Amino acid sequence: MRFHPLGLGERPNDIHPPYKSTGLRGPREPRILVRHELVATRGVDAPRAILRANDSDLTAHGSSQPQGQAITVAGRVLDEDGSPVRDSLVEVWQCNAAGRYAHSKDNHEAPLDPNFLGHGKFMTDHDGRYRFKTIKPGAYPWGNHENAWRPAHIHFSLFGNVYAQRLVTQMYFPDDPLFPFDPIFNGIPDGAARERLISRFSLDETVSGTSLGFVFDIVLRGRGATPMGV
């Protein structure tokens, strides 16, 4: 497997003054280029036994349906060649429909939802596909600057097939009016790269009478993976 440098503008700068906490947490020294085999010696091969019932249905964690708009999120995880990243673990987390995380450090005064924990995990299939059920998260305020609000988003954590492909990112929803004001979304210099974090509405993934569908495809670093079964 080979890793090419990230495209210009695809990687956020480690220090991005509009996102204040990058000021003291962003490294200033350049990264040292090394062969990925030196570091990512281990493939990530999460056994399916780690998956629990309803890990991919975030609407099924309480005694009844959570508040909010039921949605399905689906997509494919691919590498730079467009080849599927198979049997690969994905973790997701999000706030509830009111914009509150079920987390002890979330002080936002929006209500908790006893029927929504807001996290799940699943594996991609042989074609790199994944699908999970949840509710559309709300926007929430944060302390970065006066009247700061995060656009609605779902956090994604991906492992790929070797650890060098590791990616933590956020999926956004189409046409969010908060995009121009969010220093995290806008920390990605390239506009087209920002657009790639926005899911698209999909009538195909919309379930009649039940839930709206959104599609979010993810491309991990790395090309030239050895095809499995060859």
Place this chain on the structure above:
Amino acid sequence: MTSSQTIGPFFHNALAWAFDPGAGTVELVGRVLDGNDQPVSDAMVELWADGATGRDGFGLLRQPTDEAGKFTFRLPTPSPGAPLAHVCVFARGCFNQHFTAVFPHTMSHRLLDAAPAARRSTLVAIKESETRYQWDLRLQGPSETVFFEYE
């Protein structure tokens, strides 16, 4: 490629299923620190070391930092010529993950050799006893930890 975004401060419940410090006999303790040497209390450290299997055979060890920015792992005894662990750190205020490694002592190793000589010591733990190593990970500052990028 899909761009990285910060892990944010609210990952714990989602990622806790794999929180596991390991069960080896070598303790690795340390802190994640910011550019003012202040503890980063909402970071997540993932590492992998030969012989550490992780929760349910996951393959990785993973721990959040505590209020003092501290993490503790229990690793297998490293093989001669090998690092204690390969490490990746995530935190609120970090747009990107940061890959690094921690060695039990100075040695000839291609990762260590790739680091600028003046900064190499940031990858070497302090040996406190035969079974305990101390290593701070600095995101920024005069002793900023060396971070790697793959090709």
